[in-house]
Amino acid sequence: MQAQLKLQEIFPGIYSYGNRILTRNLAPGKKVYGEGLFSISGTEYRNWDPFRSKLCGAMKKGLKKIPINSGANILYLGSAEGTTISHISDIIGENGIAFGVDVSARVMKKFLYLCETRKNLVPILADANSPEGYAEYLEGTKIDLLYQDISQKNQTEIFIKNAVAYLPRNNYALIAIKARSISSEGDTKIIFENARRELEREFEIEQSLNLAPFDREHEMVLCRRK
Ligand SMILES: C[S@@+](CC[C@H](N)C(=O)[O-])C[C@H]1O[C@@H](n2cnc3c(N)ncnc32)[C@H](O)[C@@H]1O
Known part of the structure; x- marks a missing residue:
């Protein structure tokens, strides 16, 4: 059985999700640099890539x-x-x-x-x-x-x-x-x-x-x- 990932706010407006870091997408549906988008409980988040930022x-x-x-x-x-x-x-x-x-x-x-x-x-x-x-x-x-x-x-x-x-x-x-x-x-x-x-x-x-x-x-x- 796959463990359920939990969204946790680690700094204001910054979330951990498994080993990913996410921010809430201010422009839903839009990517900026090809990052993954995640819909969690009806809200869209963007994956923040540590190799790009x-x-x-x-x-x-x-x-x-x-x-x-x-x-x-x-x-x-x-x-x-x-x-x-x-x-x-x-x-x-x-x-x-x-x-x-x-x-x-x-x-x-x-x-x-x-x-x-x-x-x-x-x-x-x-x-x-x-x-x-x-x-x-x-x-x-x-x-x-x-x-x-x-x-x-x-x-x-x-x-x-x-x-x-x-x-x-x-x-x-x-x-x-x-x-x-x-x-x-x-x-x-x-x-x-x-x-x-x-x-x-x-x-x-x-x-x-x-x-x-x-x-x-x-x-x-x-x-x-x-
Ligand atoms: C490593 S990139 C920045 C990447 C960006 N911070 C990010 O994480 O998305 C460095 C940038 O600094 C800019 N830059 C270099 N010298 C500058 C200067 N004197 N004034 C303003 N920008 C400069 C370059 O044009 C380049 O876009």
Whole structure:
């Protein structure tokens, strides 16, 4: 006899279902990146793939807190085609808003389609190196969480600049650090240590997690602005 799978809320708006992680689909019937859809007790959920999304990989690796609630305002740097931010869109729901910043016009094209079906997503084609470039979009919005996944040599500098510009003190931030964008050689442990030391200028670090096997040579850092 097959065991009945149980849906359990593990963080606000995030559910475990057997060994899967699911979010409730804000746009029922629509997939974003080919993920599986599950109808459970009359509600549709989307499978969140840890090999496609570093935030899901971090959860699988034991991230102790996901500072995203229903109705939250998120600034997401490096939104790309929208894989991870689509799950954030599910979690924050209709009363939240997630600004997705990306410098690539190619990925933004696909993200724009997603923003048409998900009204809580705002696309911003801009370079996150210059946070003042999108000040007009964020005016009057208090950011609850800064999230960054940008593979640039100066990724920690970009993150700090944006926090200083838009993240109120004591609010949470998550950064996915890609070691090999910072340096193509050397021990990744040292690269991560140096990056964390740089972050400590502006943040209190609460947790850092190596994302293997989901993403090699990446670390997710959960921190809070001082
Ligand atoms: C690894 S992908 C992000 C994947 C995405 N976070 C997800 O999980 O769905 C990194 C993205 O950062 C963007 N990027 C790189 N440099 C940037 C910059 N200076 N400003 C804004 N976006 C940038 C790239 O265009 C790319 O789409």
